[in-house]
Amino acid sequence: MSLIGSDRIRAVVGLGATGLSCVRFLASKGIEFYVVDSRENPPGLEEAKKLCPEERIFTGDLGVLETLGVTELFVSPGIALRTPVLSRLAERGVAMRGDIDLFRDYVDAPFVAITGSNAKSTVTTLVALLLQACGKNAKAGGNLGLPALDLLSPNTDFYVLELSSFQLETTHGLQADLACLLNVSEDHMDRYKDLYEYQRAKQKVYRGCKAAVCNKQDILTAPLLAEGVPVRAFTTKSPDLKEYGMLKDGDGAWLCHGVERLYHTSQVALKGSHNHANVLAALAMIELLGMDVMSEAVAKVLSEFCGLPHRCETVRVRNEVTYINDSKGTNVGATLAALQGLGSSAAKNILLIAGGDGKGADFRALAKPVNDFVRTTYLFGKDAERIAEVLPVGAEVKRFETLDQIVASIGKDGKEGDIVLFSPACASLDMYKNYEVRGEHFARLVNEL
Numbered sequence: 001m002s003l004i005g006s007d008r009i010r011a012v013v014g015l016g017a018t019g020l021s022c023v024r025f026l027a028s029k030g031i032e033f034y035v036v037d038s039r040e041n042p043p044g045l046e047e048a049k050k051l052c053p054e055e056r057i058f059t060g061d062l063g064v065l066e067t068l069g070v071t072e073l074f075v076s077p078g079i080a081l082r083t084p085v086l087s088r089l090a091e092r093g094v095a096m097r098g099d100i101d102l103f104r105d106y107v108d109a110p111f112v113a114i115t116g117s118n119a120k121s122t123v124t125t126l127v128a129l130l131l132q133a134c135g136k137n138a139k140a141g142g143n144l145g146l147p148a149l150d151l152l153s154p155n156t157d158f159y160v161l162e163l164s165s166f167q168l169e170t171t172h173g174l175q176a177d178l179a180c181l182l183n184v185s186e187d188h189m190d191r192y193k194d195l196y197e198y199q200r201a202k203q204k205v206y207r208g209c210k211a212a213v214c215n216k217q218d219i220l221t222a223p224l225l226a227e228g229v230p231v232r233a234f235t236t237k238s239p240d241l242k243e244y245g246m247l248k249d250g251d252g253a254w255l256c257h258g259v260e261r262l263y264h265t266s267q268v269a270l271k272g273s274h275n276h277a278n279v280l281a282a283l284a285m286i287e288l289l290g291m292d293v294m295s296e297a298v299a300k301v302l303s304e305f306c307g308l309p310h311r312c313e314t315v316r317v318r319n320e321v322t323y324i325n326d327s328k329g330t331n332v333g334a335t336l337a338a339l340q341g342l343g344s345s346a347a348k349n350i351l352l353i354a355g356g357d358g359k360g361a362d363f364r365a366l367a368k369p370v371n372d373f374v375r376t377t378y379l380f381g382k383d384a385e386r387i388a389e390v391l392p393v394g395a396e397v398k399r400f401e402t403l404d405q406i407v408a409s410i411g412k413d414g415k416e417g418d419i420v421l422f423s424p425a426c427a428s429l430d431m432y433k434n435y436e437v438r439g440e441h442f443a444r445l446v447n448e449l
Contacts, residue, residue, distance in 0.1 A: 014076030021147035077166035098170030116182030185333025272341030327439030329423035343373025355381035356426030
């Protein structure tokens with residue numbers, strides 16, 4: 001659906017990667033627009049000046065939006081819609097849109113929309129790899145890698161998009177060919193009033209979709225869809241007839257579709273029950289897209305794909321101690337999944353490193369898995385004490401100022417068979433530029449032991 005020639009007055013609000021993708025796209029279509037950013041010198045400003053006349057670029061104050069006569073805004077995900085000036089404009093009828101809304105206007109191939117509090121990058125990547133292995137020209141992006149608008153190109157068979165709740169806020173009637181909500185747990189509570197407001201944003205992924213995949217073990221992912229829309233559920237327990245799940249027998253554990261055994265867990269490179277759930281979700285999606293889940297091509301991808309950096313990534317095994325970098329564990333749900341996926345109550349051999357900026361989260365859900373699986377918890381960062389307060393009475397907790405001190409201490413504390421799990425349950429911005437820099441620091445410290 002082309003927007004060229006309409007009489008709307010548009011502005012891109014906020015630069016950075018997503019805002020710049022909107023600038024590039026609108027400019028490529030010959031559509032006039034303003035650029036407005038609250039920062040005096042935002043990232044991408046110089047590139048924006050090459051694509052938009054400087055007299056149409058305003059920095060340092062979003063208030064200028066009220067003087068431009070705008071009728072349609074493309075708001076970057078990092079800017080909350082309840083920002084006062086945006087709230088006032090919305091009340092006056094100004095359309096609040098985002099890059100995914102614009103992508104949907106112009107996309108001419110089927111697209112998959114994947115969201116969730118955790119694992120969406122892993123599943124998005126895996127679905128794209130599986131489609132590619134099946135001979136399809138599939139491109140992955142969105143909140144992961146390239147912005148969605150930068151993916152648009154001829155001769156594409158499928159787009160596979162990772163979408164954040166922030167992106168979904170500005171998306172109206174997404175109409176994905178396939179939509180998946182993997183899980184919902186507290187995240188970004190500094191932006192949302194409560195878990196249910198956050199869930200409502202996530203649920204927008206299903207609006208108008210032609211098929212859906214949801215998590216049977218998480219009621220907050222259950223879609224409300226028109227009758228006749230195909231739905232596949234996944235679970236790490238025994239599945240019903242059309243579901244994807246896990247079955248155990250004398251030979252071990254199997255990934256299944258109903259009663260049909262698809263892959264033994266030994267055939268899958270991703271380890272841990274949380275990752276098996278991710279694989280099951282991906283298999284459900286490619287089945288709905290018409291692929292053969294039992295093909296040699298699919299089996300090969302599953303046997304080789306070990307996951308993404310900073311997501312339960314094994315850094316090193318030293319003196320029979322395994323060091324795992326899960327720096328992408330930026331919320332409680334992610335750390336819960338890692339603990340439950342890797343933990344053994346019989347061994348209680350996890351040394352957990354956690355802490356950082358909790359973004360207003362409730363850490364109480366960590367108490368039980370820490371009690372069940374963790375021998376010692378090592379805490380640092382802004383919200384270390386908030387985490388310590390909710391851990392079980394008697395739990396061994398050690399506090400440190402820096403990650404360097406923690407890794408040095410664990411280098412002495414670790415015993416044969418231990419798992420050192422760096423899964424902070426917090427954002428990194430109190431001490432690091434982002435979770436990648438934090439994870440790289442952890443890996444470097446471990447490799448220097």
